[in-house]
Amino acid sequence: MPLTPPAPRELLHLRDIELRGWKRADGLYDIEAHLKDTKSYAFENDDRGIIAPGEPLHGMWLRLTVREDMEIVAAEAASDHTPYGICPGAAPNFARLAGLKIGPGFNRAVAERVGGVQGCTHLRELLGQMATVAYQTLYPIRAAKEQEEAARRAAAGEPPPRKKPGLVGTCIAYAPDSPVTLARWPWLKEPAAGE
Template identity: 75%
Template structure:
C-alpha cells in the first residue's frame, strides 16, 4: 500500500542509493553501493560551475569485500562526481576498514578510522546500510551452516547449544512474544513458560 497522496509539491532533490550483495568465485563476498544525488534545478557550484538539473552532485561508489564471518577483507571507494575537487582524496582512506568485523560497535569503529576530515560524510552514511545488506546477503549461508552444525552435533548424540537469535527484539515481528518469532524459534515458548524469557 503506497503512502497517501501528498500535498501539491515540486521535486527539489533526489538521493538514489543502490546496494547489492554478491558471492565471489574465491569464496568471499562483495557488498557494493552506488550513491547519486541530483537536483531538479540548475545551481552554481564553486568548483564545477553550473550543475544542470539531473546531473550528479554526488556520484560515489563503495565496495566491501567480506569473509563469511563478516570480517572486512578490503574496502574500495571511488567518487565520479563530487561538489569539490578535493573530495576524491578521501576515497583511499576507506581501505582502513579492512580488518573490521560488521557487528556491534561497527559504526563507532568506522568513525574512528574514517571519521571527520579523514573520510567522506556520504560514504560513511552509506556504510550503515551496507552493513545491513551484508547481513541480508550472508544470512542464508550462515544460517544453513549453523543448521548443519546443529544436525551434526545432534547426530553424534550431543546437545546443541541454544543461542538467542541476534534478530530477537530488533523489531515488532521479532519480539519474543510475536507469532513470527515463536513460529521461527519454538523454544521461546518454553522459555516464556519457565520465566527465563
C-alpha cells in the first residue's frame, strides 16, 4: 500500500467505478463507465424501502461513442439502481452529448446540455474520467498518425509544424520546460541568450 497505514477504521461507503475504452469493428470507439455505490450497513430509503448492506444505492452506466478526432457521435446512459424512482428519467438526456468534442470547453458544453436538473450528478461526474479514458484509448492511434505525418513531411522536405501540443502544460511531466516535454518536442526549447 503506497499510503501510510491508516488508523483503525470501519468501512461505511464504497464507490466502485469501472472505465473501459474499446475499439469497435466499425472504426469508432466506445468509452464505457459503470458506477456503483454501496453501504456496509442496511438503511431506509423513501422510494425503495430497506437497502441491504452491499445492495447498490447507485448503479449507473454511461457509454460515449467517439470518433478518432474525439467527437462524440452517440451517448447512452442507463440507471439500474437509484435512490429515487424519478432518477432514471435523466438517462435519455445524455444523448444530447452527441456532437460535442472532448477537449477544451468540454465541461462547459456538458453543463449546458445535461447540467443541473437536466441530468444526473453521478453520471456527469463520470464524464471527466471518461474524457481521460478516451484520450488514453486513442492516444497510441493518434500518436502513430502524427509520427507518420512527421515522417511524410520530413521525406517531402517540409518543416515540422510548430504548434504547441495540447499536452504541454497539463501536468508536471508535460511542463513546458520539463525534460519529458523537451525530449519529445525539442523545438519548444527557448534558445538561451546569445544562442
